[in-house]
Amino acid sequence: MASFRKIRGSWEYRIRYKDKQSGKWKETSKSGFATKKEAQLAASEANLDFEYYGFQEDGKETMYSYMEKWFELYKRPYLKQTTIDLQERNINNNILPRWGNYKLREITRSEYTEWLLELSKKYATGSVRRIHSIMSAAINDAVHEFRILRETPLSRVKIPKNNTEAKIKFYSVNEMNALIEASKLKVKHAKYQQSNMYYAMIHLLGHTGLRIGECLSLTWSDIDLENGKLTVNKTVSYPDKSNRPVVSSTKTTSSERIIELDKATVNVLKTYSINQKELYLRYPSILKPADKLLFHTADGLHYRANVVRDQFRVFCKRANVPVLSPHALRHSHAVHLLEAGANIKYVSSRLGHKSIKVTADTYLHITKKIERNALDLYEKHINL
Structure with a gap:
């Protein structure tokens, strides 16, 4: 259900919706519309998105909430079990500990690049590339599939090369x-x-x-x-x-x-x-x-x-x-x-x-x- 009001010359809508994950009622709003009709059209579109996707608009969804839903919809049904296990480990051990409490819109290119540099000091280049691939795919889908971000800050990010990569371990x-x-x-x-x-x-x-x-x-x-x-x-x-x-x-x-x-x-x-x-x-x-x-x-x-x-x-x-x-x-x-x-x-x-x-x-x-x-x-x- 949406309500509307005029504030300082522009219109605002306020929507109350039910989160599909928690089952709890939440509220969101957006202002800056020139007319009440524009606010009503935007509210209708937002309501449809909530019904279909169950995500907050404008990237307000946290990575914890988003990654869980994204993985269930776009990864688990299409991957082999061994790949699922590997990707879940990377998400739980690397991505969520660093980005879980961030809202999607709070992820910046500079901070993300710094994180990749940190990872390159711990992991081989191939491992960093796999972690980045998961994160990049998730954010790209937030833009193109879920439409909760206008653009991805991770496009064309370069993977830092680990110049001190450990050599493979083997037996003579x-x-x-x-x-x-x-x-x-x-x-x-x-x-x-x-x-x-x-x-x-x-x-x-x-x-x-x-x-x-x-x-x-x-x-x-x-x-x-x-x-x-x-x-x-x-x-x-x-x-x-x-x-x-x-x-x-x-x-x-x-x-x-x-x-x-x-x-x-x-x-x-x-x-x-x-x-x-x-x-x-x-x-x-x-x-x-x-x-x-x-x-x-x-x-x-x-x-x-x-x-x-x-x-x-x-x-x-x-x-x-x-x-x-x-x-x-x-x-x-x-x-x-x-x-x-x-x-x-x-x-x-x-x-x-x-x-x-x-x-x-x-x-x-x-x-x-x-x-x-x-x-x-x-x-x-x-x-x-």
Whole structure:
């Protein structure tokens, strides 16, 4: 319902509306109209916006309120669960702590640029770019979809480059071999001491460069042991506040791939296949998953990545190698391939990167080192 009054020669409308999120009644007003008719037309348009969008006009909505509604309408229905988890973490850990109490119209270009500079001191350039992408998309939709801002202050904002970016963390060949050997040892207090599941898992990660979600989603039908090939076409994740796994397609279409397995990995998987069948016979309490998962809990469920990470730390300490995350095995595999002379296009395809540029940028310092070594060899060769 709208009311109108004339103040100091111009007309003002005042609207009382019900906020769709809180269910509480709120009031807003706007003045400066030359005639009562103009104020009535503007009030009618504002009322329609409230009914359709449930947002306050002119950017008075706080980022806390806006981001929640925006994400539910424009992100969650269209993203894979793994992407949803990543974006929600960035929103909750970075965007809302800084901007949550700001009204949309209070966000300025200069203050936002300063924030990006602060982020660049904490995160790699790629991480800052991902955070900015979420924030920029939200503000753009506030302009073009929700029409609660006239323009975005974030257009053409430059991402500061982190000149002190940390290099990727990986294991040397000797360290990785020691780690794989350490995973053969039995897990302390483990109920199923005869299982060599972790050994097979760590070996597979180190020799294929699989992402942890891709590895934990594998079924035996994805593996062709006779021809030494492994098909990657899905990944698994556990959404926040949920104990149920979500199996979805891979991170990108380029992530869908067929990986050739080396002979050692084929032998490890063959041995593990026999070991798994023996465990089913020895321990009737172990439930066989209907989809014949490669790695699964005693309840027949997908393993959680955080459980694997915890056990991985144990193996790192046993092997006396740096305590990193299982993702370091993916980096290690890529580095070992490059050091062995593999073509970067082959490495990119094997890792499932969306482009060779991603691979080249990720392992830039490795490729530079290889190039320097190649040049040294060339100089020695022509100076014989």
